[in-house]
Amino acid sequence: MGDKSNQKRQYIIDVAARVFAEKGYKNVTMKDVVDACDISRGGLYLYYESTSELFLDVMKSQAESGKDFMSIISDDATAADILLLFLQEEKKDLFKKKNNLNRAYYEYLFDYKPAKGDNYYKKKFDGNVKMVAKIIEIGAESGEFTCENPVIAAFNIIYLIEGMKSSALTLGISPDSFDKQILFILQSLGVDA
Amino acid sequence: MGDKSNQKRQYIIDVAARVFAEKGYKNVTMKDVVDACDISRGGLYLYYESTSELFLDVMKSQAESGKDFMSIISDDATAADILLLFLQEEKKDLFKKKNNLNRAYYEYLFDYKPAKGDNYYKKKFDGNVKMVAKIIEIGAESGEFTCENPVIAAFNIIYLIEGMKSSALTLGISPDSFDKQILFILQSLGVDA
Amino acid sequence: MGDKSNQKRQYIIDVAARVFAEKGYKNVTMKDVVDACDISRGGLYLYYESTSELFLDVMKSQAESGKDFMSIISDDATAADILLLFLQEEKKDLFKKKNNLNRAYYEYLFDYKPAKGDNYYKKKFDGNVKMVAKIIEIGAESGEFTCENPVIAAFNIIYLIEGMKSSALTLGISPDSFDKQILFILQSLGVDA
Amino acid sequence: MGDKSNQKRQYIIDVAARVFAEKGYKNVTMKDVVDACDISRGGLYLYYESTSELFLDVMKSQAESGKDFMSIISDDATAADILLLFLQEEKKDLFKKKNNLNRAYYEYLFDYKPAKGDNYYKKKFDGNVKMVAKIIEIGAESGEFTCENPVIAAFNIIYLIEGMKSSALTLGISPDSFDKQILFILQSLGVDA
DNA sequence: CATGAATGAGAGTTCATTCAT
């Protein structure tokens, strides 16, 4: 097993990610994955017992492959620059057409509450809060931002994004609306945007 | 029929609402509803062909039974009072244990985009935005609030709430966190809360 | 009851005949008849317990309403004239688009063998054989036809028609083919047609 | 699979043929076949989606297994011998008690008109017409038969048989009646039978 | 490891038939 096994496992994860992106989590059956992977029914069961187990690995894989946000920040960027960049990345994520797993994430997490170590969505959420809080803190210290409580402000931003993400899936949202909220945030922090 | 029929119909809707609140939308089968209603298999089909059709009526029923927010506002309330009241109502809605249909709403709306007339969730959303914008506008005129663009601010508040709602279902959220965001909003509007 | 009851009964029979003509016998459910008659489910059951019972009355009604073939024969008609007329009536019956119950008859009779008194299809069949035999006999006596055994010749003709009728329902048949068989029959009887 | 799969498929076809022979086409459900085959509910669906699909293969199988009529003709047989043999084979087919699919054929063809390639009943019909026409033609040339138009005479014979077949299913027919019609045919062709 | 045929549980759906009004 080992290498070869892991190759196959990763192949399944990648194909399944596409399937979950297309159909969400709840609508995907083991048969769907088998068909998409073009492997045997029994073959899939050697690796995964259920779609939930499989989705857990899809989330893990996504978490690992996520590009490091920090790496795309230039050295001379201001706090506002960095915050704006972050918000634009989130916008990209929300509006991307391909491999958009947001719906699947929601549907999965409605049903399952993964143990802490396996809750990659929570890790991402918490990481984002922490990062935004840090950015705001730095901005506040440098006088760029006006903010009394960076952590609460960070939660505010992250919940706002979360709200736009879920609304995108239920009611729809336009990129323009998203942009207006970005501006609103920056203005709230006292930035002339 | 008519009357009798409508009584039964309403009975089914009410029971189904409890079932959807317990299990979400996607996990509910016609059989679940039949069992909960204690009627015959065929009996339910006289009224509804599918869970989606049934859920549509549940949403409609909820929309109609929703208490009129305006009616609970006292005459001498300030804009801040009213906004606070609204946010506390939303908090109640989010944290209520019984008949909480939020998850079901999400799951349903991921799958179906009801026609405008039937999209009670959107109506609620749009109505809330409008109302909050109005409250902020009035508050801004009276000098209570500081706000340049009440509509965008209103969207900000509603998306924020939406974000906390969906997060409550995926990662969990504490009442305390919700309260902190309420405070943050009011402070952003220049209120000493 | 009495009159009024019989009126309703006849109404049901007439509507049902249309339904059977459209869908055959096996494809018709009591519900189909209820819907077509625009009466209540229970209402139909007051008159008929099943589609088979109903179809029996449809057959009876058809048998009674069938126009008397003899009445359309002119006084100076020859045996060949009469035989031709009969064959043309059969052709009309086979190719008629409206209220063609042939398929329903077959499907019903595959399932049920009505008691002699109720077997209107058999009565019709036997009556036709008898009549054709008589016509041929008369024709033979008058020298119009050449035929040793009019009864067997009559059976031959009736079975032939039966074959074309069933073939019409299974494989299709053209009016032209039917005509050719008419000619063939007459020639077999020694008529220059 | 392939082989094994085809073995099972043939097994299903053979069992289903018996079921169709017993109950006709319209009265047979997938469950009937499942029960008769002693396989699982889902098992049958691996091979056939519906009784109509299954019956198509039953017809195909019957067509393939049908003994070659030509092979039972002795070398010194006259045209009349051959024709008589054919008619006797048809008689056997009509009166056989086991695996008589005639009723099922009718019921199926009332509902479906298979594409040309799949209409084995029509192929048989057309083939029989052609063959009988050929026999008559040969007989006419050799002076055995008197017949002006072998093709129409062939159609006459085939429709006659068809009529006796369907009558056998609706009203019943005796072997003796069949025999009389055989005689009648031969006499019509000028044979002293 | 891998296959895919086979199983069987369970959901969906339709209708004949009953029965309180």
Place this chain on the structure above:
DNA sequence: GATGAATGAACTCTCATTCAT
């Protein structure tokens, strides 16, 4: 008589899951 809501039996169909090869 007449109604139509209600019942429940029976059928269709899909998939998670197993297992012999």
